[in-house]
Amino acid sequence: MLRILIGLVLPFVGVIGLIPFTNGVTWTLWNIPFLYLWIFAWFILTSVCLAICWLCFDRHRPETA
Amino acid sequence: MASFVFLAIIVFSLIVAFAAMRGHNMHDLKEYLVASRQFGGFLLFFLGVGEIYSIGTMIGFPGGIYAKGPTYGIWFLGYILLAYPVGYFINPLIWRAGQLYNAMTLPDLFKGHFNNRALELTVTITAILFMVPWGQLQFTGLIVALHGLGWDLNPLALSLIAAVLAFAYIAASGIRAPAMVSIIKDVLLVLALVVTGIAAAAAGGVSHIFHDAGLHVHNQMNAAQQRFSMSTMFFQALGFYLMPFAIPNIFTARSEQTIRKAQIFMPLYMLMYPFLVVAAYYSLGQSFHLASPNQAFMAAAVALLPHWLLGMVAAGAALSGLVVLAGISLAMGPLITRNLLSHLPESKQRSGAQIAIVAYLALSIIFTLVTPSLMLTLINTAYFGITQFFPGLMAILFMRRINPYAIIAGIMVADILAVGMDVMHVNLDGWNIGFVCLLINAVIVGLGSLVKRSVNSPMPVVYARISTAMRAP
Numbered sequence: 007m008l009r010i011l012i013g014l015v016l017p018f019v020g021v022i023g024l025i026p027f028t029n030g031v032t033w034t035l036w037n038i039p040f041l042y043l044w045i046f047a048w049f050i051l052t053s054v055c056l057a058i059c060w061l062c063f064d065r066h067r068p069e070t071a
Numbered sequence: 072m073a074s075f076v077f078l079a080i081i082v083f084s085l086i087v088a089f090a091a092m093r094g095h096n097m098h099d100l101k102e103y104l105v106a107s108r109q110f111g112g113f114l115l116f117f118l119g120v121g122e123i124y125s126i127g128t129m130i131g132f133p134g135g136i137y138a139k140g141p142t143y144g145i146w147f148l149g150y151i152l153l154a155y156p157v158g159y160f161i162n163p164l165i166w167r168a169g170q171l172y173n174a175m176t177l178p179d180l181f182k183g184h185f186n187n188r189a190l191e192l193t194v195t196i197t198a199i200l201f202m203v204p205w206g207q208l209q210f211t212g213l214i215v216a217l218h219g220l221g222w223d224l225n226p227l228a229l230s231l232i233a234a235v236l237a238f239a240y241i242a243a244s245g246i247r248a249p250a251m252v253s254i255i256k257d258v259l260l261v262l263a264l265v266v267t268g269i270a271a272a273a274a275g276g277v278s279h280i281f282h283d284a285g286l287h288v289h290n291q292m293n294a295a296q297q298r299f300s301m302s303t304m305f306f307q308a309l310g311f312y313l314m315p316f317a318i319p320n321i322f323t324a325r326s327e328q329t330i331r332k333a334q335i336f337m338p339l340y341m342l343m344y345p346f347l348v349v350a351a352y353y354s355l356g357q358s359f360h361l362a363s364p365n366q367a368f369m370a371a372a373v374a375l376l377p378h379w380l381l382g383m384v385a386a387g388a389a390l391s392g393l394v395v396l397a398g399i400s401l402a403m404g405p406l407i408t409r410n411l412l413s414h415l416p417e418s419k420q421r422s423g424a425q426i427a428i429v430a431y432l433a434l435s436i437i438f439t440l441v442t443p444s445l446m447l448t449l450i451n452t453a454y455f456g457i458t459q460f461f462p463g464l465m466a467i468l469f470m471r472r473i474n475p476y477a478i479i480a481g482i483m484v485a486d487i488l489a490v491g492m493d494v495m496h497v498n499l500d501g502w503n504i505g506f507v508c509l510l511i512n513a514v515i516v517g518l519g520s521l522v523k524r525s526v527n528s529p530m531p532v533v534y535a536r537i538s539t540a541m542r543a544p
Contacts, residue, residue: 010160017156021149022301029292037281038348039290041141045148046345052152052338056159064331 013059017052021045073220076382077389080259084252084390085240124260124343126212126392130368131446132344133351134215137367140288142296143447144348149304152338154311159334162312163327164468168532176402177318177460178410184467184529187475193482194460195410198315199431201456201486202399205314206435207442208449209392210234211365214439216388219369220381226440233392234436240393241400241428253394259387261343267368267384268346270375271353280349283356295501303451306506310458316395316402365446400428455489455505462509462516472528477519485512 024044031040135143168174172183177198182191213233214226222229271280292300312321324330347368353375354367361370372384407424408417415423444452459482466473485508491497492504499507 014156014160017153018305021153022304025145025297025301029297032290034281034290036278037285038277039141039281041145041290041292042148042345042348045145045152046342048152049338049341049344052156053335056156056335056338059159060331060335064328067328 009059009063012055016055021048072378073382076379077220077386080386084255088252125395126388127208127446127450129260129264129388130212130215132347133368134365135447136351137354138364138445142292142300146300146303148344150307152341153304153308155334155337157308158312159331162321162330164532165321166324166327166330168467169322171535176405176410177315180467185475190475190479191410193479195406197456197482197486199406201453203434204449204452207438208446209396210436210439211446213389213392215365215369216385219373220385230436230440237393237396241397256390256394260391263384263387264343265346267372268349271350271371274375275353280353280356284352287355298501299503302503302506306458306503306509307454309461310454313457313460316398403428456486458505458509459485459512462513468532470531472520472524474520474523477516480519481512481515484515
């Protein structure tokens with residue numbers, strides 16, 4: 007199911023699954039650790055994932071179901 | 072001056088709450104709780120805002136970062152964030168189940184689906200018990216807020232003041248208060264954390280703040296911390312919408328589509344959290360001498376803000392704690408009357424609910440005094456129990472032939488194991504205790520249902536269709 011892949015699996019992989027990788031990044035912006043920058047970015051990316059789910063799949067459902 | 076502003080805001084909110092109650096009798100509980108299932112996306116969005124910008128967020132989150140560095144910062148942000156995609160897929164189905172079974176509470180769903188009294192009672196009682204750490208979270212935060220105002224009293228006196236405030240609040244305002252007051256509270260709280268974050272950034276400069284803090288805390292997690300952070304995020308994201316006070320919010324929606332639309336935007340209002348991270352790191356770099364890490368945010372506010380603004384910040388924090396306590400009491404009412412004491416006459420139900428709410432608040436205060444805890448740890452403890460409803464919920468929504476007694480066994484074993492390991496300070500090499508217990512829980516539900524299949528298995532909610540005619544009036 008592409009819908010679940012985009013809306014659910016992708017954010018979980020981005021936020022949890024990639025932690026072993028992001029935790030190793032020593033690059034900082036204004037000394038802010040990369041771990042925070044990464045998760046701040048996902049505030050927006052998660053919304054984008056859900057918006058794609060809505061626009062491509064769920065928007066076409068009948069209002070009652 | 073700070074205390075004056077604080078008291079003025081608290082009194083004002085009480086008046087608003089009291090005014091909101093006039094002209095409404097207590098019998099429209101259902102109307103209030105699920106708002107006749109007519110809320111559109113905008114109101115749902117606001118209910119959601121209220122859920123995450125709470126005293127646990129404002130005071131607990133910076134305290135967690137102060138005590139444990141990025142490990143706690145990351146799991147806290149991550150579990151809330153990932154709860155939204157979970158909600159996008161699950162909440163419309165919870166709503167549908169609510170329609171099918173005419174539900175007002177979480178146990179109503181189990182009762183309606185399995186028609187099994189023992190399961191209904193198990194869910195009801197464990198839901199109530201695991202609200203105690205959540206109450207303790209609010210009281211701990213209230214005490215920190217009062218302390219930050221310069222009310223330099225001993226913890227017992229501060230707890231008593233917090234208790235009196237909470238009882239007065241709930242008694243004077245009744246059930247309508249949370250909805251009215253939470254708007255004041257949301258505005259205050261968001262203002263407060265943005266103002267404090269900006270003040271911290273202006274005082275030190277972001278780059279400077281994180282440099283100073285970096286001398287006290289690591290930027291990276293070690294292997295065990297990484298496991299804790301990852302397993303906690305996953306585990307708590309699944310439990311976020313199973314909180315007894317979160318479920319009725321879902322039922323207030325107008326339709327499944329309304330819920331989906333509201334969920335899309337929810338991650339965006341987490342964009343206030345960077346301000347809190349800045350405030351927390353500011354505290355870290357200042358080497359304040361704090362009696363408890365929980366005071367990290369208020370210490371920053373005290374150091375940075377003028378008195379009147381400090382009063383506003385403390386009032387925002389305190390108000391959110393009081394609103395949540397009132398909200399929990401409100402959610403507990405139907406748990407007691409509908410699910411626990413449904414066999415008793417109505418007058419006994421009502422007095423039973425009142426006794427239970429008072430006992431609940433008293434127990435929360437006692438725990439606050441006896442076992443002072445890091446606020447974010449209290450959030451962990453509450454989820455140890457609450458997320459264990461997840462396998463049962465999956466059974467209701469998606470699965471056939473699940474035996475309700477297997478669900479009961481799963482919840483009981485997982486709860487007892489989790490609390491036991493928590494009390495004994497068992498360390499599972501970093502893994503979140505509740506997460507490990509959830510896996511055991513799921514195995515019990517699966518195996519138990521294989522060994523003894525449910526005879527008359529109800530249809531999973533996902534296959535049910537709600538026709539317009541069936542919708543509750």
